[in-house]
Amino acid sequence: MSIVLDQVTKRYQGAPVVNDVSLNVRQGEFLVLLGPSGSGKSTLLRAIAGLTEIDHGRVALHGRDVTHVNSRERHVGFVFQHYALFRHMTIGDNIEFALRVRKVKSAERRARRKELLKLVALEGMDDRLPAQLSGGQQQRVAVARALAHRPEVLLMDEPFGALDAKIREELRRTIRQIQRELDMTTILVTHDQEEAFALADRIGVMHQGRLLECGKPDDLYTRPATRFVSTFLGAANLLLGYRTPRGVRFSSAPMAGGEVPREVVAILRPEEVELCADELAIKSNFVSHGQVEEVLFGGAVERLRVRMASDGPVPVAPGREGSTGQGSLLEVSRTLPEQRDFPVAVGQRVAVGARSIHVLPTPISSFTAVAANEAAARELRDSPLLLTLGTRMQTRVATRIGRFERAPPGMPAIATGPDCAAAAEWHLTHGAVQLLCVPPTAPLPNHVVIHTLDAESRRATLAVAASLLRHVAAEAIYLGIQPAASAESERGAHMRNLLDARSAALADHGLDMRTELRPGVVAEELQKELAAYERSMLVLGTSNPDAIQWDWLKSLLEGTPARPVLIVNSARAEPAADA
Ligand code: ADP
Ligand code: MG
Numbered sequence: 001m002s003i004v005l006d007q008v009t010k011r012y013q014g015a016p017v018v019n020d021v022s023l024n025v026r027q028g029e030f031l032v033l034l035g036p037s038g039s040g041k042s043t044l045l046r047a048i049a050g051l052t053e054i055d056h057g058r059v060a061l062h063g064r065d066v067t068h069v070n071s072r073e074r075h076v077g078f079v080f081q082h083y084a085l086f087r088h089m090t091i092g093d094n095i096e097f098a099l100r101v102r103k104v105k106s107a108e109r110r111a112r113r114k115e116l117l118k119l120v121a122l123e124g125m126d127d128r129l130p131a132q133l134s135g136g137q138q139q140r141v142a143v144a145r146a147l148a149h150r151p152e153v154l155l156m157d158e159p160f161g162a163l164d165a166k167i168r169e170e171l172r173r174t175i176r177q178i179q180r181e182l183d184m185t186t187i188l189v190t191h192d193q194e195e196a197f198a199l200a201d202r203i204g205v206m207h208q209g210r211l212l213e214c215g216k217p218d219d220l221y222t223r224p225a226t227r228f229v230s231t232f233l234g235a236a237n238l239l240l241g242y243r244t245p246r247g248v249r250f251s252s253a254p255m256a257g258g259e260v261p262r263e264v265v266a267i268l269r270p271e272e273v274e275l276c277a278d279e280l281a282i283k284s285n286f287v288s289h290g291q292v293e294e295v296l297f298g299g300a301v302e303r304l305r306v307r308m309a310s311d312g313p314v315p316v317a318p319g320r321e322g323s324t325g326q327g328s329l330l331e332v333s334r335t336l337p338e339q340r341d342f343p344v345a346v347g348q349r350v351a352v353g354a355r356s357i358h359v360l361p362t363p364i365s366s367f368t369a370v371a372a373n374e375a376a377a378r379e380l381r382d383s384p385l386l387l388t389l390g391t392r393m394q395t396r397v398a399t400r401i402g403r404f405e406r407a408p409p410g411m412p413a414i415a416t417g418p419d420c421a422a423a424a425e426w427h428l429t430h431g432a433v434q435l436l437c438v439p440p441t442a443p444l445p446n447h448v449v450i451h452t453l454d455a456e457s458r459r460a461t462l463a464v465a466a467s468l469l470r471h472v473a474a475e476a477i478y479l480g481i482q483p484a485a486s487a488e489s490e491r492g493a494h495m496r497n498l499l500d501a502r503s504a505a506l507a508d509h510g511l512d513m514r515t516e517l518r519p520g521v522v523a524e525e526l527q528k529e530l531a532a533y534e535r536s537m538l539v540l541g542t543s544n545p546d547a548i549q550w551d552w553l554k555s556l557l558e559g560t561p562a563r564p565v566l567i568v569n570s571a572r573a574e575p576a577a578d579a
Helices: 041-049 091-101 106-119 135-147 165-182 193-199 217-222 227-232 336-341 374-381 384-392 420-428 455-469 488-509 522-531 550-558
Strands: 003-012 015-025 030-034 056-061 076-079 153-157 185-190 202-207 210-215 237-244 247-249 262-268 273-276 285-297 301-308 329-335 349-354 367-371 397-401 411-415 434-438 447-452 475-482 514-519 536-542 565-569
Touching: 003 041, 015 041, 015 056, 015 210, 015 475, 030 041, 030 193, 041 056, 041 076, 041 153, 041 185, 076 135, 091 106, 091 135, 106 135, 135 153, 135 165, 165 193, 185 193, 202 217, 202 227, 210 217, 210 227, 227 237, 273 301, 273 329, 301 336, 301 349, 329 336, 367 374, 367 384, 374 384, 374 397, 374 411, 384 397, 384 434, 411 420, 420 434, 420 550, 420 565, 447 455, 447 522, 455 475, 455 488, 455 536, 455 565, 475 488, 475 522, 488 514, 522 536, 522 550, 550 565
Parallel strands: 030 185, 030 202, 076 153, 153 185, 367 397, 367 411, 411 434, 447 475, 447 536, 475 514, 536 565
Antiparallel strands: 003 015, 003 056, 202 210, 237 247, 237 262, 273 349, 285 301, 285 349, 301 329, 434 565
């Protein structure tokens, strides 16, 4: 591996802007870091280059730990968004600059300069000043300069940012060519998904300081693991689906045996929607009837919006008040042949089919705020944590007054405070897979403590924690606690188990977290860890809710200061959920 990042964390004013990023880049690989503005891409790139110190973690280049090595000794070439050429120096001198500071002899410098100008197709331009070159040419010089000292890796931060579309495309091609020719391990940062698709061997998607997913462009597009990636890499309809033994369907009605199907987040890409005149003509899987509401524009690709029947699929985010009695809108795109086969107009009734549905492996589908009365349910729904999770997950936060026969689908949320423990116990023994206990006015957590009460619940708990942590900018610690008197060998085994669970979570969910094993009593250690941070939250896993010792949990759920507690009941969690 030529670039290895291990739990790299960088904070500004105490808040992580790069949060536990772990990543391996192979020799010769072209990795694109993609993410919206402010997601931490530049900070991460600068940390690799040694231009920014990090607060936690390790950086290794070509097997050498360079975490504490200064930038010049890291052998990296860096290209900035703005050309950053020396205005008063000729192109030749600009390129030779990095060699001069490294005390390379003049004959060798000249030979290298010539070689590099040829590489970036600017032969003979040695004596010009930067101002005499176009933007695209200047950026080529910047690339040549970054490569002058024969770096082992090339890092580029939005190198095409300031260029217009045509030149950008041309420069892309040049950079890809040079990268292949030199077999240069490269990381390029961009916020432009088209650029990422055009250049990358692999794309790493960043959001709020986290590296959410990393994979081949087509894998990320067809099988994203997260809501953010599925909507950031192209258009997607996010729908609440229900997993049955015969596949995903869109009705939550109980199955034949009376069992309630599991709620999941399903992705239907606009191009995977089939439209026909009636249900019988649908060749794919029938989803719903609908009415064409908008035809956005014709041409090679036609974009439509179809209002689905009110008993059709529920979008993941139907708006704040839940169902309005009106069906949801579906984004559809159709190729020219499809348009020819079945022309449609606004107002027309159609049957809707799905050629392919991708179910996200996320264990959190939606939330239901459960309270004794309307006002309390609404207060809970509007609590900072639930509001933020609902918005960032683009998911439904429903309300429910009183308990029904069984826990609601998705994740029930209840208020901490009096009677919270009893309500929690009821939900966990009445079908809840996860339960969120929220102090209605508590601010968002910035420190998440994860603990599992037994080994069986590790996997499901870390899956839920990963899903949560993608949406709150909090640092997480997976805490193991063992009686102080336990033997050395037992502690070793426990630590190995924690690390294995962490690696599995990293592999399964792409999300890293710190691990620590402490001697002590579970209740006391958790209380202590939570109390050490003002805005902390607990994620607690169990495979047997009946075995929970409620006395200490009760003091956590009903005492002050109240903190959010997410309980994962792994006995009801699905095994690795991906379809
Ligand atoms: P990106 O390159 O993805 O747009 P950055 O890495 O530049 O994101 O920034 C990530 C976050 O860190 C932003 O919220 C930004 O405001 C903050 N940030 C970056 N540099 C500094 C700094 N020197 N001091 C304080 N905050 C910073
Ligand atoms: Mg940036």
